[in-house]
Every structure is written in C-alpha cells, then in structure tokens.
Amino acid sequence: MSQKNNSFKCHKISEGEASGEVLFSKDGICFYLIDPETGVVIQRNHCLFGKSIANKILVFPNGTGSSVVQADGMYQLKMHNNAPRAMIVENADTTLVASSIIMEMPLVDKVESVFKQEISNKDTVKVNATEGVITLIEKED
Template sequence: MESVERRFRCRRIVAGGGEGEAIVSPEAMCFYLCDPETGTVIEKGHPLQGRSIAGKILVLKSGKGSSVVQVDGFYQLSVKGTLPKAIIVADTEPVLVSSSVVVDEPMVDRMEVDPFEAIADGDWVRVDADREEIVVRKSS
C-alpha cells in the first residue's frame, strides 16, 4: 500500500524546520518538567509522561509555566541536544514563543486544520517554518 502525504499551511513563529516521528500532546506542557539528559517528560500525570520528545516533531496544545521555568527548561534541553526537531503548537502563548526564540527552536502554529485530527503519534511529519508548510505521512 502506498503512503499518502498531505500538505498543510501554517504560520512561522521561529524559522527552520525538521522532520521525523510525531509525538502528540493534547495538553499543555512545561519543558522544565523534562529530563534534559533524555528529553523524557517527567511531569506526573502528563499524557507524555515517560516518553522522550528528543528528536521528534512535537505537536503540542501550548506551553505552561513561568517564563524563567520555561526558558530554563528549553535551555537545558538545548544544551543536552534533547529538544524536539520542531514544534507545532495549537494555542500560542508568549512564554512558549520566547523560549523557542531564545534557543532557536523551529516552531509553527495556525495549522490550517486541527493538528490533533491531522497528526497522530508515530506519523512522519516534516515542518518547514520558512515555507510555512507541514507535510504529514500517516503511520501504517
């Protein structure tokens, strides 16, 4: 069976891009509650608890936490090389955006469809923030 790629428009927040396996969180996330060594979410009760975001395309509801906590979490992940390859965010908020800017983490929002309907865990996703495009290939 041939895989089908779907293309979606989005809005660039932070330039760049990446591609890889999607990891999806319909809930907000605090990056300070990720283990910087592994990128594993350690927040108790979070849908991604125990899973690593490192090297993935993170589809995220939004960020949560104070600016100091969020920026420090992003910075620690950046230093250890365990950030996602790119982030697709549903609800943009200033702390998440400023954290991404500080570490130059590619980020987009305003996907032309609901990202939680178009992308599932394990799908292959390419984010090109510069071209304001997301390509999704469903997992088998």
C-alpha cells in the same frame, strides 16, 4: 476513494525546518518537567509521562509554568540535544515564542484543522516554518 492531504498550511512563529516523528500531547507542556538528559516527561499527571520528546515534532496546546521555568527547561533540553526538532502549538505564549526564536527551534501555529485528523503519533513530517507548510513524509501503519 478520498484523497488524503500530504501538506498542511501553518503560520511561522520561529523560522527553520526540521523533519521527524510526530508526538501529540493533549496536555500543555512544562519544559522544566522534562528530564534534560533523556527528554522524558517526568510530570506524573501528564499524558506523555514516561515518553521522550527528544528529536520529535511535538504537537501540543500550550506551554505551562513560569517564564523562567519554561525558558530554562527548553535551554537545558537543547544543551543536552534532547529538545524537540520542531514544535506545533495551538496557543503560543510570549515565553514559548521568545525561547524558540533564541534557541533557533522551528515553531508554528494556526495549522489547518485537517492536520489533526490525518496525522497520527509516529507519522513522519517535515515542518518548514519559514515557508509555512508541514508535509507528511511517511505514514505509520
């Protein structure tokens, strides 16, 4: 019987901690193409089209769009209480980093590769960006 990991090392970009349901995106995220009043992705060709990122632990490869569009989109989501609780990104850009720090949204990268093998959509995790660790709280069956 193999032992599953319950915690995963990561690199802090924007400090803080948050717990919530995991939502993976294989596509980059343009926060401007997410309805701030619902948190629902409105970008038609996106893998998360029609799904809400509100209060999720969002796992995605990178941000997309111009710096103004990205920052404003994140800000609007935050003001409507529909932003992700924390974000796990593969390739952080300057706008994503600066916006996360300003909006006090936990953001990490450089997560252990086994994370994507052992964590699935709807699992509940705690992201402690300050300590550089992600912990599995509950596995969704």
